[in-house]
Amino acid sequence: MGKYMYRAGIDLGGTNIKAGIVDENNQILKQASVPTRVERPYGEIIKDMAKLVLCLLDELSISKEELVGVGIGSPGTVDAETGYIAYSNNFGWENVPLVPEMKKYLDCPIRVSNDANCAALGEVKAGAAKETANAVLLTLGTGIGGGVVIDGKIFEGAHAGGAELGHTSLIMGGEPCTCGRKGCVEAYASATALIRDAKRAAGKNPQSKMNALCGGNLENMNGKIPFDAAWDGDDIAKQVVDNYITYLGEAITNFVNIFRPDVVLLSGGVCNQKEHLTDPLNAYIKNTCFAKEKAMIPPVCCAILGNSAGIIGAANLI
Numbered sequence: 607m608g609k610y611m612y613r614a615g616i617d618l619g620g621t622n623i624k625a626g627i628v629d630e631n632n633q634i635l636k637q638a639s640v641p642t643r644v645e646r647p648y649g650e651i652i653k654d655m656a657k658l659v660l661c662l663l664d665e666l667s668i669s670k671e672e673l674v675g676v677g678i679g680s681p682g683t684v685d686a687e688t689g690y691i692a693y694s695n696n697f698g699w700e701n702v703p704l705v706p707e708m709k710k711y712l713d714c715p716i717r718v719s720n721d722a723n724c725a726a727l728g729e730v731k732a733g734a735a736k737e738t739a740n741a742v743l744l745t746l747g748t749g750i751g752g753g754v755v756i757d758g759k760i761f762e763g764a765h766a767g768g769a770e771l772g773h774t775s776l777i778m779g780g781e782p783c784t785c786g787r788k789g790c791v792e793a794y795a796s797a798t799a800l801i802r803d804a805k806r807a808a809g810k811n812p813q814s815k816m817n818a819l820c821g822g823n824l825e826n827m828n829g830k831i832p833f834d835a836a837w838d839g840d841d842i843a844k845q846v847v848d849n850y851i852t853y854l855g856e857a858i859t860n861f862v863n864i865f866r867p868d869v870v871l872l873s874g875g876v877c878n879q880k881e882h883l884t885d886p887l888n889a890y891i892k893n894t895c896f897a898k899e900k901a902m903i904p905p906v907c908c909a910i911l912g913n914s915a916g917i918i919g920a921a922n923l924i
């Protein structure tokens with residue numbers, strides 16, 4: 607291959623390590639993944655990450671010299687400065703020297719950032735926020751991840767732990783959060799919170815169609831059922847969905863008032879609801895963001911790159 611700028615992006619997940627070689631147009635030329643098996647010593651996981659990159663280079667006939675750098679999106683509290691993972695509860699990691707360990711295998715610049723940060727940067731470079739420079743991304747899953755891109759760069763803060771948007775307070779003294787605090791955005795607007803609220807409402811209201819959609823067992827509740835039942839005219843489900851959108855709308859309003867991004871992106875399974883989710887959110891924040899229509903109200907959209915966002919974003923750390 608010719609003299610191009612090839613970067614590697616690695617998305618380190620709890621289930622799989624995904625890596626891709628990304629060209630100067632932010633296209634993934636080739637990607638591959640291997641199981642993470644988080645129970646292993648971190649040295650083995652990091653060795654596999656490096657091997658995956660070397661393997662991809664080999665398959666693409668790109669020499670190591672043509673690789674200008676490797677970016678890594680990692681879960682947990684990331685110190686971008688030192689390349690250490692300060693803390694990851696899912697991996698059981700504390701002070702893991704991710705970048706120094708990778709340098710044993712790859713002699714090029716290596717950078718790391720939080721996985722939600724990388725997803726946000728990926729969407730700005732090649733996805734739903736392309737052509738913009740300022741974006742806020744919320745990943746609505748088991749928890750809520752947050753990524754903030756300012757002037758085309760990830761906002762890291764001065765030390766590890768920046769941009770945990772899910773752990774900002776929404777309801778003082780409210781529902782317990784995984785972080786030990788009460789009333790965080792994550793405790794109201796994550797998929798886990800939606801499922802909890804749907805279960806509670808269905809449990810109290812046997813006539814709700816959500817019960818039938820669960821096959822009579824509330825343990826089968828998922829984030830789709832309240833939306834399905836609401837669209838089928840179920841008032842109880844409609845209330846659950848309306849509350850969820852209000853929580854999310856309030857949280858988004860807070861982030862718009864702080865960052866005033868060009869766009870607010872949402873990702874995660876709840877985004878399968880597409881405009882059923884984003885239309886009411888866009889309507890909601892028009893009336894709640896500071897200065898209302900006198901200021902610029904950013905659109906709320908669903909992210910479009912899916913799993914590729916992490917790889918492309920990580921590559922753009924270089």
Ligand SMILES: [Zn+2]
Nearest residue numbers: 773783785790
């Ligand atoms: Zn929290």
